[in-house]
Amino acid sequence: MASACPTIVLIPLCVPGHLPSMFEAGKRLFNSCGGGGGGAMSLTVLFTQMTMSANLISDVDDLIRKESGSGLDIHFHHLPAVELPTDSPGAENFIMRFIQLHAPHVKAALSGLSSPVAAVVADYFCTTLFDVTLELALPVYAYFSSSASMLALILRLPALDEEVTGDLVDMEGAIDVPGMPPVPAALLPGPLMTKGPNYEWMVYHGKRLMEAAGIIVYTVAELEPAVLAAIADGRCVPGRRAPTVYTVSPALSVKAAPGDGERPHECVAWLDAQPPASVVLLCFGSLGGSFPPPQVHEIADALERSGHRFLWVLRGPVPAGCGAPYPTDANVDELLPDGFLERTKDRGLVWPKWAPQKDIMARPAVGGFVTHCGWNSVLESLWHGVPMAPWPLYAEQHLKAFELVSVMGVAVAMEVDRERGNYVEAAELERAVRSLMGGSEEGRKAREKAAEAKALCRNAVEEGGSSYVSLQKLAREMLAYCGCEAGASASL
Numbered sequence: 001m002a003s004a005c006p007t008i009v010l011i012p013l014c015v016p017g018h019l020p021s022m023f024e025a026g027k028r029l030f031n032s033c034g035g036g037g038g039g040a041m042s043l044t045v046l047f048t049q050m051t052m053s054a055n056l057i058s059d060v061d062d063l064i065r066k067e068s069g070s071g072l073d074i075h076f077h078h079l080p081a082v083e084l085p086t087d088s089p090g091a092e093n094f095i096m097r098f099i100q101l102h103a104p105h106v107k108a109a110l111s112g113l114s115s116p117v118a119a120v121v122a123d124y125f126c127t128t129l130f131d132v133t134l135e136l137a138l139p140v141y142a143y144f145s146s147s148a149s150m151l152a153l154i155l156r157l158p159a160l161d162e163e164v165t166g167d168l169v170d171m172e173g174a175i176d177v178p179g180m181p182p183v184p185a186a187l188l189p190g191p192l193m194t195k196g197p198n199y200e201w202m203v204y205h206g207k208r209l210m211e212a213a214g215i216i217v218y219t220v221a222e223l224e225p226a227v228l229a230a231i232a233d234g235r236c237v238p239g240r241r242a243p244t245v246y247t248v249s250p251a252l253s254v255k256a257a258p259g260d261g262e263r264p265h266e267c268v269a270w271l272d273a274q275p276p277a278s279v280v281l282l283c284f285g286s287l288g289g290s291f292p293p294p295q296v297h298e299i300a301d302a303l304e305r306s307g308h309r310f311l312w313v314l315r316g317p318v319p320a321g322c323g324a325p326y327p328t329d330a331n332v333d334e335l336l337p338d339g340f341l342e343r344t345k346d347r348g349l350v351w352p353k354w355a356p357q358k359d360i361m362a363r364p365a366v367g368g369f370v371t372h373c374g375w376n377s378v379l380e381s382l383w384h385g386v387p388m389a390p391w392p393l394y395a396e397q398h399l400k401a402f403e404l405v406s407v408m409g410v411a412v413a414m415e416v417d418r419e420r421g422n423y424v425e426a427a428e429l430e431r432a433v434r435s436l437m438g439g440s441e442e443g444r445k446a447r448e449k450a451a452e453a454k455a456l457c458r459n460a461v462e463e464g465g466s467s468y469v470s471l472q473k474l475a476r477e478m479l480a481y482c483g484c485e486a487g488a489s490a491s492l
């Protein structure tokens with residue numbers, strides 16, 4: 001891993017919703033620093049041995065293989081395994097403690113690099129590692145894989161915590177998330193609703209993010225202008241301005257078709273036999289898609305009655321007592337109502353395992369997306385101008401659903417009963433699918449807004465676009481830290 005030129009060190013959270021976008025952003029930053037050719041900078045990635053889904057493990061292996069053979073100055077380093085905390089009362093708490101245990105290994109890895117470190121970029125769930133970077137006097141940037149709206153809420157949280165004596169969910173009225181319309185408390189991310197160990201960690205992150213040299217947010221500035229202005233104007237933290245926010249937008253492939261001689265994935269081949277914008281996609285991220293049998297039946301009824309074409313990524317149960325909360329493959333014969341597959345075989349495909357969502361989303365047949373509102377899925381949808389029907393399930397997804405419908409207007413509203421485990425009745429899903437795919441005024445507006453969002457996404461990564469400019473600015477800053485010329489090269 002030796003390299004003479006300065007290096008940018010990435011410390012990602014190794015989960016599917018965080019790692020791919022962060023690596024992509026890091027690589028584009030490295031290119032903007034001249035790393036792609038001029039030898040001005042190298043990139044080092046420190047992997048924690050997080051319990052990963054099988055899909056991510058193969059993605060990480062592929063990524064390392066591909067990048068190692070690319071001739072680019074990118075280095076991968078696996079940190080030693082740590083003993084997994086066994087008594088954590090929730091995912092957030094587990095992750096924070098898991099990351100914290102890596103501090104000595106991160107310190108040893110950073111100290112052992114033969115290249116001078118230009119900057120460290122750490123996932124925002126890794127703020128416990130800021131102590132190491134402070135000790136080594138290295139500039140540290142936070143990478144925020146979620147929306148700017150979520151960032152505004154996290155930055156606001158420490159003050160909110162002091163203002164409110166009880167649980168946030170019991171607050172009278174709505175929550176003030178700077179730059180957003182008033183957010184009903186019932187839409188807060190799960191860990192923020194009631195005070196406890198997971199909540200405390202989120203408050204901790206809110207405080208520590210203020211120590212970062214900058215915050216790199218995976219978003220499109222033009223999609224969230226009011227929130228970004230509120231952060232920049234210092235409206236999140238009383239009396240203090242938040243670190244500078246750099247927006248890095250997705251730059252997804254526009255090559256939609258498989259290459260010569262490549263066999264398309266079954267889902268892609270099926271989509272290519274459907275008319276343009278005729279299929280509603282249902283896919284629920286890396287942890288979702290596995291529903292209790294009554295809910296599976298409601299979805300099946302809704303899809304059958306809607307009469308629309310569909311591609312439904314249905315997952316099996318999450319194995320009990322297993323460290324990784326990732327769903328198994330679905331046994332569709334067991335899960336689906338009798339005769340459903342036969343009755344819908346001419347217009348529907350149920351895919352029982354991990355699906356190539358990015359490739360699917362790029363196919364012209366996809367006309368609408370029922371999504372759990374994971375931020376990667378949202379941006380993938382908007383990159384292709386596909387309107388959504390939000391079905392939030394966990395984490396900050398209820399906030400996103402609100403933002404998609406009430407702020408961006410790129411989604412039709414759908415009633416999700418959070419108190420019943422985010423249950424959606426068949427009639428409601430059928431209504432939402434008809435509205436999204438059919439001729440309703442609501443659906444028409446969402447399609448129009450999604451088409452506008454597509455243009456914003458694509459412009460952001462063009463030369464002179466918001467993401468391009470952010471990366472150039474960040475590159476100059478990082479080059480300056482290590483006394484290099486500000487010779488950033490053109491890149492996305």
Ligand SMILES: O=c1ccn([C@@H]2O[C@H](COP(=O)(O)OP(=O)(O)O[C@H]3O[C@H](CO)[C@@H](O)[C@H](O)[C@H]3O)[C@@H](O)[C@H]2O)c(=O)[nH]1
Pocket residue numbers: 016017018145146283284285286287288313353354355356357358373374375376377378380394395396397
């Ligand atoms: O069958 C599948 C399911 C998912 N994906 C991909 O996996 C990623 C999933 O990311 P995301 O849509 O953001 O969902 P989560 O995996 O749930 O992401 C976590 O991380 C996100 C970013 O911080 C948060 O917004 C979410 O709430 C949080 O759950 C996306 O790129 C999808 O294209 C597939 O390729 N195939």
